[in-house]
Amino acid sequence: MTISESKDLTFECETGNYHTFCPISCVAWLYQKIEDSFFLVIGTKTCGYFLQNSMGVMIFAEPRYAMAELEEGDISAQLNDYEELKRLCLQIKRDRNPSVIVWIGTCTTEIIKMDLEGMAPKLESEIGIPLVVARANGLDYAFTQGEDTVLAAMAQRCPSTFTTGINPKESNTFSSFFNFGRKQIESKDGKLNPIEHQPLILFGSLPDPVVTQLNLELKKQGITVSGWLPAKRYMELPTIQEGNYVCGVHPFLSRTATTLMRRRKCKLISAPFPIGPDGTRAWIEKICSTLGIQPNGLDEREQQIWDSLTDYLNLVKGKSVFFMGDNLLEVSLARFLIRCGMIVQEIGIPYMDKRYQAAELNLLEETCRKMGTAIPRIVEKPDNYNQIQRIQELKPDLVITGMAQANPLEARGINTKWSVEFTFAQIHGFSNARDILELVTRPLRRKGNFRELGWNTLIE
């Protein structure tokens, strides 16, 4: 892979004084995704308080997550970490009997240098439940990168040989396809004949309906997806073998990609991410070309989606947007919005992996040229205070920002959209493009109705 650093893209780096969620928030969506898992966050009251408040009503639904709350005795090593964790894990085993316990290391475990990776294998054999360790802490990572640390750890746990009988009911036709001598199987409606190609594994946690949609899009091109990391259940983690192709669906999974390449000897398909019809199309095309498959029908498919978006496109066309940056989806979203006719003034982003996002950055450049707009600057580790000065100067039509700044900006007459909604909404694939624009235009539509009342700012 080559490092793409075009002269035209500008990257800046500020102070890193920005608001984002702590990466431990990934337990909120991962415990729902991996149905037989249990997430144990080893940290302090601060971590617990954050999760309890950010998860909203989820916390009342008896989630498969808990805090191992460190007390003064743990910090000063008066208590034995191993014995303490063993006691809690046995309790979890007794009460919930999960197929895997994921330990989430936090800032505190880093500072007191608790050796989670060292303890896990020993405890694992003692209690008989797999223990996966992910250090998703605020010292090193931001928000969605939490998922990256968990998936990178899980990538190591994917089996490398096919085993039978783990889950005969759920094991999909695709993996059995590889089991029985790669015999072509007739798809049910007879139209979509899978083409023989190297196994492809996709990585990134998505809601099941979106997984099905993306599988289906690839199936239409004759591509079979051998598995997803993560799968619905820990017991169904995909088999990964040397030489398999892997491709990411989220822009924030660089560690997972690295792990799959270096530790599992997989070949990474570097593609733009399937966000927006343009992104989805480019994603499929790249996968097709890597696997030596001639894509077909993509032109019409993409055009059809764009046509269906006309009403929203009229609303956003020519409007300016400013990404303050907190979840790493920013480049993909900006690229899609530019294609929609918006003017992006700044792309703030917590962390920019130019290698992993190379194809996405290329598509961004290409899109800007195609649409005849200036290439926005990309600000890594932004400084929220400086950004607010810039926002007040630029007066963008829409600021995509965290919830800490949204209300104050609104009071100053600036339209905002909470960035966190893009992480929880379904935004991948062709048919969800509309959902992205629904989110983006909501504040614009709502404000349109109020403007005639003459209230734009609410501060003196």
Place this chain on the structure above:
Amino acid sequence: MKLAYWMYAGPAHIGTLRIASSFKKVHAIMHAPLGDDYFNVMRSMLERERDFTPVTASVVDRHVLARGSQEKVVNNITRKDLEEKPDLIVLTPTCTSSILQEDLQNFVDRASLESQADVLLADVNHYRVNELQAADRTLEQIVSFYIEKALKKGDLVLQKTRIPSVNLIGIFTLGFHNQHDCRELKKLFLDLGITVNEIVPENASVTNLKNLPQAWINIVPYREVGLMTAEYLKNEFNMPYIDITPIGLIETTRFIRKIQEMVNQLGGNVNFESYIQQQTKAILETSQFIQPNKTNNRKNFTKKAIVFGGSTHASAITKVLVKEMGINVIWAGTYCKYDSAWFHEQVKSFCSSILITEDHAEVGNLIAKTEPDVIFGTQMERHVGKRLNIACGVISAPVHIQNFPLGYRPFVGYEGTKQINDLVYNALNLGHEVSLFEVFNDSSNNLTLKENISISWNSEALEELKKIPGFIRNKVKRTTETFAKERKIESITLDVLYASKESLIN
């Protein structure tokens, strides 16, 4: 280590931040890793604040771990000093940063040489105190700092105001209905002809703290926050304080009489009896509820209730339920473990057993075991109630956005009494209504909702349908079937399901 899913009171730094950000022109700087500034989200979303929360982080990252904060904290303090020009900057350690054991006091000392603002280090132990205790301590710390500063400068005015006056201590951001309570208390004092000298910390300026001793009496409406400050002022200036919470008619009366007594002791001459009579009468007239003897459905009032919450609200509501409404409180409890002796003292004569715990599961289990007719508690108890089908009224933090209502909903004073009456009555009546509905509901009448489309779903599509959240599943099913019918498709596959979704979009 302990296994925890839910905590009633947050970590210490939240308390400090709540106090700091309640003052005007006070900026808090957290010494914390990225993501610990969640407080800003809570304040902005729950209080629906129009201004940026005056809290920033001096981020602790790998570099800080390796080399210490060095200039970083000092630079962040002086930077904020220039940008925001606050009166005071409070450096706040967090659970994480306090383990680093950096000499933050040293940074504070250095920064205060360069900055225009005063700089303080929040003095709380993150592993020993919770949010509420930390808030109490921080308020005292800031007040005493400015009192001592004024003493040194010699501009402390000890002369009492001519008209009887009070300080309101402990009204602050993210407090349970605090804004409304504050307005109600101000109205009460206006009615009584008493001036409100200072309200701290909500919307107060630190430069005005030197005026605190001019008031005749300090009022501490909530047990959790403000007592340390009131004690400090009592020790320093011999200022008396009242720590009665005016929730419910009886306690409000006791509260007003206590003020009357104190004002008269201090040389005033007031008589509030006719005011009390008039207000009480007005409420008793409109509220048949408070006089169970007059109502004909007396059965309602042998209801069993449980109460759980912060020490102030749980004890006050227990008293209201038992003394003013004749409801049988089978047990009352609080999560303010550190204050359990006081809580015992308050409620022991009103309920048969008392629960002091920070463990929500213990509360939940006891609710399930004792099967009350109604629950008065926090958000957590509300959800326990939902699971067990027991009506619930929320009477204490921790709470969600719905407990930061835009409408006027005080808990204290006379207006608060009406509000509590509504709350209790609605909670009881709702439970009653639900059970009546179940008794009279004939489920065979619900035929109108049934569908009779007969189109087959293949197993893949059916599997996918099951993944769609329950509340829209039927709608998706119907629209897909209609879509299939229109196109003469006999069997619904995954393709059809998604084609149908896309057709809706077009």
